[in-house]
Amino acid sequence: MSAPVTQMKAPTRLEYLVHAGATTTTFLHSILKGQLVGRRCPVCHKVYIPPRGACPTCAVLCTDEVPVSNSGTVTTFSIVRIPFEGQRLTPPYACAHIVLDGADVPLLHIVGGCSVDEVRVGMRVEAVWLEIPQPTLATVTWFKPNGEPDRAVNDRGEVVP
Amino acid sequence: MRSISIAGIAQLPSKLAEHHMDAAELVQAVTALALADAGIERKQIGFVCSGSSDYIMGQPFSFVMALDGVGAWPPIRESHVEMDGAWALYEAWVRLQHGDIDTALVYSFGKSSVGNVDDALGMQLDPYYVAPLGVSPMALAALQARALLDARFANERDFAQAVMRARLAGARNPNIPTPTATTVDALLAAPWVASPLRAHDAAVRTDGAAAIVLRAGGPGPKITGFAHRIEPHALGVRDLTTSPSARRAADDAGASRIDVAEIHTPYASQETILRNALGLNDRMLVNPSGGTLVAETPMVAGLLRVVEATRAIRDGAHRALAHATSGPCLQHNLVCVLEST
Amino acid sequence: MSLPTDDLVSPFTLEYTYKRSTGPVIGRFLAGLRDGQLLGVRTLTGDVLVPPTEYEPTTGDAVTDEFVEVGPEGTVSTWTWISNPGPKDPVSVPFAWAMVHLDGASTPMLHVVLSPEASLKTGARVRAKFAETRVGHIRDLAGFEVVT
Ligand SMILES: [Zn+2]
Numbered sequence: 001m002s003a004p005v006t007q008m009k010a011p012t013r014l015e016y017l018v019h020a021g022a023t024t025t026t027f028l029h030s031i032l033k034g035q036l037v038g039r040r041c042p043v044c045h046k047v048y049i050p051p052r053g054a055c056p057t058c059a060v061l062c063t064d065e066v067p068v069s070n071s072g073t074v075t076t077f078s079i080v081r082i083p084f085e086g087q088r089l090t091p092p093y094a095c096a097h098i099v100l101d102g103a104d105v106p107l108l109h110i111v112g113g114c115s116v117d118e119v120r121v122g123m124r125v126e127a128v129w130l131e132i133p134q135p136t137l138a139t140v141t142w143f144k145p146n147g148e149p150d151r152a153v154n155d156r157g158e159v160v161p
Numbered sequence: 162m163r164s165i166s167i168a169g170i171a172q173l174p175s176k177l178a179e180h181h182m183d184a185a186e187l188v189q190a191v192t193a194l195a196l197a198d199a200g201i202e203r204k205q206i207g208f209v210c211s212g213s214s215d216y217i218m219g220q221p222f223s224f225v226m227a228l229d230g231v232g233a234w235p236p237i238r239e240s241h242v243e244m245d246g247a248w249a250l251y252e253a254w255v256r257l258q259h260g261d262i263d264t265a266l267v268y269s270f271g272k273s274s275v276g277n278v279d280d281a282l283g284m285q286l287d288p289y290y291v292a293p294l295g296v297s298p299m300a301l302a303a304l305q306a307r308a309l310l311d312a313r314f315a316n317e318r319d320f321a322q323a324v325m326r327a328r329l330a331g332a333r334n335p336n337i338p339t340p341t342a343t344t345v346d347a348l349l350a351a352p353w354v355a356s357p358l359r360a361h362d363a364a365v366r367t368d369g370a371a372a373i374v375l376r377a378g379g380p381g382p383k384i385t386g387f388a389h390r391i392e393p394h395a396l397g398v399r400d401l402t403t404s405p406s407a408r409r410a411a412d413d414a415g416a417s418r419i420d421v422a423e424i425h426t427p428y429a430s431q432e433t434i435l436r437n438a439l440g441l442n443d444r445m446l447v448n449p450s451g452g453t454l455v456a457e458t459p460m461v462a463g464l465l466r467v468v469e470a471t472r473a474i475r476d477g478a479h480r481a482l483a484h485a486t487s488g489p490c491l492q493h494n495l496v497c498v499l500e501s502t
Numbered sequence: 503m504s505l506p507t508d509d510l511v512s513p514f515t516l517e518y519t520y521k522r523s524t525g526p527v528i529g530r531f532l533a534g535l536r537d538g539q540l541l542g543v544r545t546l547t548g549d550v551l552v553p554p555t556e557y558e559p560t561t562g563d564a565v566t567d568e569f570v571e572v573g574p575e576g577t578v579s580t581w582t583w584i585s586n587p588g589p590k591d592p593v594s595v596p597f598a599w600a601m602v603h604l605d606g607a608s609t610p611m612l613h614v615v616l617s618p619e620a621s622l623k624t625g626a627r628v629r630a631k632f633a634e635t636r637v638g639h640i641r642d643l644a645g646f647e648v649v650t
Contacts, residue, residue: 005533005638010288010520016219016276019180020510028510052229053186059203059232061189135510180509219514280590289528290553291612293640295590300599303582304612311580311624355599356583393559397552397601397609401580 023053026065028135036127036140038103040064046104050137069101071146074123075157076106079116088138094119098143099159106157109137113144124148163258166381167499169199169374170468174336175367175456178274184213184223187270187370188230195266195372199381203232206374207262209239210253212246212269216281217459227270238262245269246371246464247425247485247495253375254387263377271460273366278459285488287394298427299363301489303355305401306430310357312402315433317357321348323429324361324454331451338367340455362429364457371458371465382474382481382499386414389485389495396490407438407484407494414496416482421446421473423466424484425453431491439484439496449473463487467497474501524638527556530569535642538632542607544568549608553640574630575649576604581626583619592641598622602646604630614645621648 020028023039027050030037038049039062046055047066055062077096080089094116097106111119113128125143133139152160171194173179173187182190188211196203209231213224220226224241233239240256242248246269253265279297286292309315325348328340343361351359375384390406390413392399422441426432441447450469453462463485470481480500487493524532527543531554534541543554544566551558551565552572558565581600587593592614600622601610615628628646636642 002533002537005524005529005536007521008289008293008524008532008639010293010522012284012516012518012520014216014219014276014280014284014516016514016516018219018275018512018514020512021183021186022181022509023183023186025510053183054189054230055232056229056234057232059189059192059230061186216516219516221516283590288522289524289532290640294612294614295592296599296612297588297590300582300584304580304599304601307582307624308580353583353585356585358582395551395553395555395559395609397611398559 021053023051027051031137031139032133032135034129034133036068036070036100038066038068040066047102048105049100049103049107066102068103071124071126072098072100072103072107072143073151073153073159074111074119074121074125075099075153075159076121077111077119079119092116096143097157098125109140110142111144112142118145120150122150122153124150163260163377165254165257165384166376166379166502167373167384167467167471168201168264168376168379168381169195169197170372170471171195171198172336172371172465172468173369175338175369175458177338177367179272179368180274184218184227184270185229188227188268191270191370191372192231192266192268195268195374199374199376201264201374201376206264206266207238208253208256208265209237210241210249210256210265210267211239212242212244212249212464213271213460214243214281216284217271217273217276217278219275231266231268245460245462245485245487247467247497248389250373250375250464250467250497251387251389251495254384257375257377265375266372267375267464268370268372269461269464270370271458272368273459274368278366291396298489299358300355301396302428302430303358305490306357306428308401309430309433314402315430317349318345319433320358320362320429321345323426323432324348327448327451327454330449331455334451334455337451337456338365340451358428358430364427364453365455367456367458369458369461371461371468373464373467380502382471383502384497385500386416386496386498388413389493391488391493399490401490402434404434404438404491404494407435407491407496410494410496411439411482414498416440416496416498419445419480419482419498420478421449421470422482422484423448423450423452423469423473425463425466425486427453427457427486429454434491435484439482446473463495470497470499474499525556527554527565530554532638532640532642535632535640536636536638538636539571540573540604540630541569542572544570550606551609552604552607552611570606572606573604576602576607576628576646578615578622578624578626578628579603579610580624581615581622583622600628600646602628613643615648616645617648621650
């Protein structure tokens with residue numbers, strides 16, 4: 001008998017045209033103007049960025065737009081040292097949670113403009129913008145150290161006021 | 162069995178495209194309406210269950226992101242089915258049988274406008290023998306329709322009449338895109354797309370969301386029977402002209418003395434099969450909403466049949482049947498029987 | 503809430519390069535196709551399942567280890583004519599999907615029929631046509647042609 005068949009290729013491919021929706025479109029339009037704009041929950045007053053349609057704690061629509069600062073505090077981070085398919089940056093680089101001043105939840109982004117060994121919890125950073133903005137969060141290239149003194153971050157990853 | 166009632170219902174209007182609201186916003190809006198209809202606060206809800214499909218939404222873990230809309234933090238007791246919301250309702254009904262909680266919130270959402278629903282539904286086909294062929298759900302339904310014609314269980318005029326009835330009833334439904342007026346002869350004059358089916362024999366696909374609040378005891382239509390059954394994956398071993406799974410589900414759910422039925426027909430030809438399997442006849446009102454031929458939101462259509470059956474009971478019907486289907490050629494069928502209290 | 507008038511839209515492709523294990527029964531069938539042969543599997547009740555599975559779908563019993571050559575001719579049990587094929591269809595010219603009951607099989611199988619619409623009817627006799635390049639895949643069977 002000829003060679004057995006033990007495997008078959010079964011590729012799948014689905015194509016979409018994704019509409020960002022009103023909330024995300026507003027956010028991305030604000031990036032075109034060089035501004036990071038979150039949304040505030042009308043019940044618990046938390047400011048979410050990127051904005052969320054609904055507050056996951058209160059289950060109400062977050063309708064109020066709130067500009068937040070270009071600067072913030074690193075609350076946790078991870079150094080990426082391995083290459084992978086589709087990677088935008090060259091390793092090593094730092095992925096970090098950054099709580100922007102005026103926001104209540106961290107934004108996941110990159111800390112750059114310094115050695116990865118310098119990245120630390122509590123570090124103060126500011127957004128570095130592309131000269132020609134695009135309607136995407138990648139218009140902020142990364143967040144670089146802004147030279148301000150570190151802030152305290154508690155066990156829950158919150159910046160101590 | 163613990164007696165479970167439909168305490169609240171809601172839907173968002175089914176639209177050809179809902180581009181402005183994201184999944185969390187759809188969920189927030191529709192669940193708020195259902196809770197208001199039930200007069201129950203979110204924090205009183207004991208269990209939350211949803212139905213949706215990432216392949217339909219074009220976003221991995223879309224159901225997790227949508228959970229923002231029900232206020233899932235701090236963590237709530239919730240579950241999800243990658244299926245029509247009618248099966249989420251079934252899970253919630255079973256969960257309430259445990260007896261330790263008294264209320265459940267069920268919702269589903271879907272957008273046909275972001276991708277190709279037929280391609281997404283192709284993902285549920287046999288991955289060795291059927292999916293690699295690239296066959297569409299409509300072609301599979303057409304094989305079933307031809308078998309019906311050959312068995313003389315229906316003719317093409319029956320298919321056109323099902324479309325006509327759906328459009329006439331749908332014209333009175335404020336929650337769907339207005340159906341195009343037509344005549345049976347005009348429908349029959351249209352060309353075949355997958356013979357013997359024509360383009361209009363396929364459901365009009367929409368975007369939307371629906372929600373239901375269940376409560377143990379209390380006022381509101383009572384669920385007197387609830388069951389679902391499935392048929393084999395291999396198309397060749399099924400008799401496509403009948404639906405043994407729909408018949409079994411209807412028997413298990415005690416579907417008798419029905420006044421109104423809301424049935425899920427992805428294709429006009431399938432109405433004949435379901436009428437036979439579910440024991441429906443001309444004395445009953447079938448699909449007063451217009452049904453799915455005039456508006457079918459993927460993963461919502463089945464749950465919406467229960468919403469419509471509840472409306473029928475609120476409008477004076479005594480016993481109503483809601484049906485949902487899933488899979489190629491009516492593979493999987495669910496029946497929920499409601500009774501006025 | 504300010505509603506943007508120009509909704510941002512982006513194409514998105516969800517793609518996976520899956521490989522599937524065939525197991526002994528499906529693998530045997532696909533190897534048969536590659537070698538230009540149509541195989542069914544015998545069930546405990548004596549039926550011949552085509553295409554074969556490791557289990558008998560109506561009882562859940564395991565099938566026997568007896569493979570049976572079926573076809574290459576068979577009978578169309580139901581069919582549909584696709585007058586305007588789309589990008590996902592396996593052929594770009596008008597064609598039929600059909601359930602074909604191969605001679606010697608107990609169950610019909612789904613595939614395409616590559617013959618003119620006028621020759622299609624329920625009960626039509628068809629013959630398997632194999633693809634020129636075969637790798638152990640359901641599309642090693644190019645389809646069926648009506649026998650005139
Ligand atoms: Zn809140």
